[in-house]
Amino acid sequence: PTNLTLHQAMDINVPIGCGDVAVFPGDVIVGDREGVFVIPAHLADEVADEAVEMTxxxxxxxxxxxxxxxxxxLYPATQQQSKDDFAAWRKARGR
Incomplete structure (x- = not known):
């Protein structure tokens, strides 16, 4: 656990540096046991949309x-046939 005598919240909703990365209010933080990354707020929707597409x-x-x-x-989709097949697959499934 964090030592509470050495680590205290001093402010909220202000830019910080964490692991040599700038983090601003509104940024999205994503993490798991492999690591953590920051998505700038202005890119969050684009990243989420791309994640849905990739999935x-x-x-x-x-x-x-x-x-x-x-x-x-097929992976990555370097052949046009793969792209066409994916489009048909999506259409058939309403995705």
């Missing part, structure tokens, strides 16, 4: 690989 694509890839498809050109 959908990874679900598609998982299904395709389980059916026996090669991962080459």
């Amino acid at each position: 959908a694509y990874e679900d598609f890839v998982t299904e395709e690989v389980q059916k026996g498809r090669s991962i080459i050109g």
